[in-house]
Amino acid sequence: MINAITEDWTRTDVIMLRADQTGSLTQSALKPLVDHDDIFSCLSKTTATLGPNLKKFRYQVEEFIRILGLLDLAAGREEYINGVLGVFHLRNLLVDLLIEETGAPNRGGILHLNRLITDEQKDLLTSLPPAIPNRDSMISAHLAYAKAYLPRARARALRLGMKWPERFEVATWAKLSKTLSIQRPYDLG
Structure with a gap:
């Protein structure tokens, strides 16, 4: 995870992951910047509702x-x-x-x-x-x-x-x- 804040306070959070680290992530929560292996398309669209814990x-x-x-x-x-x-x-x-x-x-x-x-x-x-x-x-x-x-x-x-x-x-x-x-x-x- 890289958090960056520019001089005008534009905030950016960048997460760099291997394919085996994406298990709990969803397309609705991410915006891919670089995805040479097309990992994003393999993610679930949204989180499945598991009910209350x-x-x-x-x-x-x-x-x-x-x-x-x-x-x-x-x-x-x-x-x-x-x-x-x-x-x-x-x-x-x-x-x-x-x-x-x-x-x-x-x-x-x-x-x-x-x-x-x-x-x-x-x-x-x-x-x-x-x-x-x-x-x-x-x-x-x-x-x-x-x-x-x-x-x-x-x-x-x-x-x-x-x-x-x-x-x-x-x-x-x-x-x-x-x-x-x-x-x-x-x-x-």
Whole structure:
């Protein structure tokens, strides 16, 4: 992979591959510049829809709950900078969930979020509080992300037939209630 940026900030990403390295690539994601062996014509036109990756989704849900549970430690240790990093991770997990909800076939690079999510999802993301390194902001941001993520993820898990990590979530809210006197910011209703 070669990334080049010209003086006027034209950005170019060049990938040089052998034929045996193209297994997961598709024509819709590439523009061949040099292809003496006509490898491009042998690639699939688009990515086949394989359906949701339940193992990955379960990991992401459990990771979200784990990071949320670390709020107790960050607050207790006054690690507000690390608390900001926690908010960053929660935000990334929410963005991944929102993209999965839209079923976007080709995610592209990091600067393609606008084409991958709906206007409603954009409104949700822009309504969430920023990560500010102080106790109250850190806690309120974690709770706002939990309110945005966990009900959506729970609904998706139900639609996909995935068992929700109920005991883990309940234990996490119990710990946060005991140590920080905060309650789950949403109803299961």
